[in-house]
Amino acid sequence: MKFKNIVRAIRVNVCVLTLVLGAGQALARPAPTGYAALPKQQQASLDDLERRTFEYFRDSANVTNGQIPDHWPQQPQGDYFSSIAAVGFGLTAYAIGVERGWMPRPEAVKRTLATLRFFHDAPQSDAPDATGDHGFFYHFLDMKTGMRYGARHWVELSTVDTTLLLGGVLFSESYYDRNTKDEKEIRQLADEIYRRADWQWASPRPPLVAMGWTPETGFIRADWQGYNEAMLLYVLALGSPTHAVDATAWKAWTQTYDATWGSFQGQEHLGFAPLFGHQYSHVWIDFRGIQDEYMRKRGIDYFTNSQRATLAQREYAIHNPMQWKDYGANVWGLTACNGPRAELIPGQPDRYANDPKTFYGYIARGAGLFGTIDDGTIAPTAAASSIAFVPEIVIPAIEEMKKRYADNVYTRYGFVDAFNASFDYTDRPLRTGHIVEGIGWVDTLYLGIDQGPIVAMLENYRSDFVWKIMRRNPYVREGLKRAGFTGGWLDDPAAK
DSSP: HHHHHHHHHHHHHHHHHHHHHHHHHHSSSSHHHHHHHGGGHHHHHHHHHHHHHHHHHHHHHHHTTOOOOOEEEEEEOOOEEHHHHHHHHHHHHHHHHHHHHHHOHHHHHHHHHHHHHHHHHHHHHSTTTSSTTTTTEEEEEEEETTTTTGGGGTTEEEEEHHHHHHHHHHHHHHHOOSSHHHHHHHHHHHHHHHHHHEEEEEEEOOBBBBBBETTTTTTSSSBBOSSSSHHHHHHHHHHHHHSOOOHHHEEEEOOOOGGGGGETTTTTOOOOSSSGGGHHHHHHHHTTBBBOOOHHHHHHHHHHHHHHHHHHHHHHHHHHHHTTTTTTTTOOOEEEEEOSBOOOOOOOOTTTOSSSSSSSSEEBBBOOOOOOBSSSSSSSSHHHHHTOOOOOEEEEEHHHHHHGGGGHHHHHHHHOOOTTOOOSSSSSEEEEOEEEEEEEEEOOOEEEHHHHHHHHHHHHHOOOHHHHHTOOOOHHHHHHTTTOBBBBGGGGGGGO
């Protein structure tokens, strides 16, 4: 009996010790952070937004050639053309859909292959109706044929839009890593498409890269210089193993930074008024903890800079200097987007001419120390695509816009491109959208280049997914290093 009592006591002590150790481990486990720490209702809301926005790319694409429309589902004046930048976002969205279980991997592979085969084999020449030249592509392409849209003189061979396309191309190269025939072909095609881009040809005033070219007039007389959405352009131009620009290109790109550094709405940062300039390059590159020479001197990184720019724009909406309706702490966001004003028709009177305030159609809206364009039009993508930077102010904005405007603004494919609560005229011609009583002007269209960052940046906020994939891309790493970036994941061999 005494032996049995001893055994029983040992068992009890072991159980107590196990419970104590288990409780200690539970106490030591770090508390959830980021997306995981959100209430389930907010997680479901963000998941719904990401899923709906992803469906834009699934439903709008021409699956035979990979083209994705600029505007959809209905173009202004019946136009219907692809945006090569939207294609880059779409390629990225397909993989996100795979990871989220919204698209089978074989379907994403099939769509990606069709896209890459088209851009790999499409006509490259100086003919006015080609798809591209010297490895670059026309800004807008015909949705069906993939040729330069209408061969119109205003459709340029765009270096920055080609860059956004290449962001999706290189992402695909790094993501589809399985040893299958189709995924091997994806990697081969992506590599050849990127290597073909002749950045040296696109630098008529070296080391800077020109904004574009047309066969009718030659190179646009402006180069990419100063802080804007073209950071990714120079990273890819520097990382090219075939046609790289000189290493001095990044220094030339940044040499005008001081002219746009300043304090706006209480935030000291490198300014660019529309928020897309603070978002696009961050879709594919994780700038947290890595710095170039300029940011080392300022003591921050580009991620922090985008945080400050976003906070400043929200503060601008709170102050609302032009007294637009509905602006505030949870209704804000200025970037390139549609607007209510229709183009002036020759021979007809301008019915907007006597407005006390100016309204616009499509334009790059923004607020900053060095220029503001604000006509009361809010673009939900401006806030939603900033979620990776400052989720604490973006999530309430997403929830407020859903709640306040309901299915007038939040529909099948997530948020419509834009709305304007101050524009309630019913006697004016509209470029797009319609007037909703009690709300104002509401767009009925979506823009691929505004939808894409929503999907990608939501996923980067949730899981770092796009950033993780691109950290191991050798061309991106090489471009960043040639630009002088150091620190963080870039110096970590495990991040490859």
